[in-house]
Amino acid sequence: MTDKTDNTDWLDAIKWNEDGLIPAIAQDVHSQRILMVAWMNREALQLTVAESRAIYWSRSRNRLWRKGEESGHVQRLHELRLDCDADVVTLQVEQLGGIACHTGRQSCFYRVYRDGAWHSVDPVLKDPARIYEAPHE
Amino acid sequence: MTDKTDNTDWLDAIKWNEDGLIPAIAQDVHSQRILMVAWMNREALQLTVAESRAIYWSRSRNRLWRKGEESGHVQRLHELRLDCDADVVTLQVEQLGGIACHTGRQSCFYRVYRDGAWHSVDPVLKDPARIYEAPHE
Numbered sequence: 001m002t003d004k005t006d007n008t009d010w011l012d013a014i015k016w017n018e019d020g021l022i023p024a025i026a027q028d029v030h031s032q033r034i035l036m037v038a039w040m041n042r043e044a045l046q047l048t049v050a051e052s053r054a055i056y057w058s059r060s061r062n063r064l065w066r067k068g069e070e071s072g073h074v075q076r077l078h079e080l081r082l083d084c085d086a087d088v089v090t091l092q093v094e095q096l097g098g099i100a101c102h103t104g105r106q107s108c109f110y111r112v113y114r115d116g117a118w119h120s121v122d123p124v125l126k127d128p129a130r131i132y133e134a135p136h137e
Numbered sequence: 138m139t140d141k142t143d144n145t146d147w148l149d150a151i152k153w154n155e156d157g158l159i160p161a162i163a164q165d166v167h168s169q170r171i172l173m174v175a176w177m178n179r180e181a182l183q184l185t186v187a188e189s190r191a192i193y194w195s196r197s198r199n200r201l202w203r204k205g206e207e208s209g210h211v212q213r214l215h216e217l218r219l220d221c222d223a224d225v226v227t228l229q230v231e232q233l234g235g236i237a238c239h240t241g242r243q244s245c246f247y248r249v250y251r252d253g254a255w256h257s258v259d260p261v262l263k264d265p266a267r268i269y270e271a272p273h274e
Contacts, residue, residue, distance in 0.1 A: 010250060023160060023174070025174070033169070034162060034164060037160070080250040081246040081250070083173070083245040083246050084247070105221075108225075109218040109220050109227050110221070111218060111219045113147060113186065113218070116147055
């Protein structure tokens with residue numbers, strides 16, 4: 001191994017929460033739209049950099065989640081940033097398939113507040129039932 | 138009071154965490170840059186809508202934090218969105234003063250990962266010591 005891969009100072013710099021996680025915000029590198037927020041543990045973040053694709057920690061499944069592993073909707077990493085408190089990261093990603101949300105929409109943030117209620121304003125681009133039967137990319 | 142202000146269904150729809158909080162991502166309405174992430178409790182979110190400006194819950198100070206109350210760097214609300222899991226909100230904001238970060242930078246996400254390290258790549262626009270002695274707006 002090289003010095004470069006041995007160096008984990010950049011991971012040690014992060015303030016992981018009590019569960020060893022950090023929120024990760026994925027933003028579309030082209031449109032700058034915020035696509036989704038998920039969690040990463042140390043291994044997930046390290047692998048995200050190593051493989052140049054978003055790899056999260058699924059709290060519900062309690063395992064690494066290579067975004068797109070079932071849907072094909074892989075997120076290719078273009079840039080990774082850390083905030084001033086070292087407790088949130090942002091990822092500029094290229095969203096393969098143009099769909100980040102499990103509901104079949106471009107973004108998970110498809111509900112807008114207006115007049116005392118949340119309104120779904122973005123179209124479903126693909127039926128979720130079809131997303132998860134699709135062959136992997 | 139009107140029916141509209143009595144209605145809190147939109148707040149009940151949110152999955153607050155065990156501390157009664159939700160992460161809020163502020164994004165610049167003009168540049169679409171992600172400016173910061175902070176927390177809101179129920180009252181903070183309600184007031185954010187009522188006053189059309191970002192009001193967070195400061196976990197360190199354990200009180201409401203009207204963004205800009207000391208710095209003048211108020212965030213005027215343009216749009217509020219909720220994600221599919223109802224546990225993160227995004228705010229499109231107009232950032233007064235052009236500075237969201239307490240370090241005097243436009244965004245809190247001023248560190249980029251490159252070659253095994255975080256690199257500060259964004260300029261300090263105003264000395265933090267001067268930000269917090271400025272008169273309130």
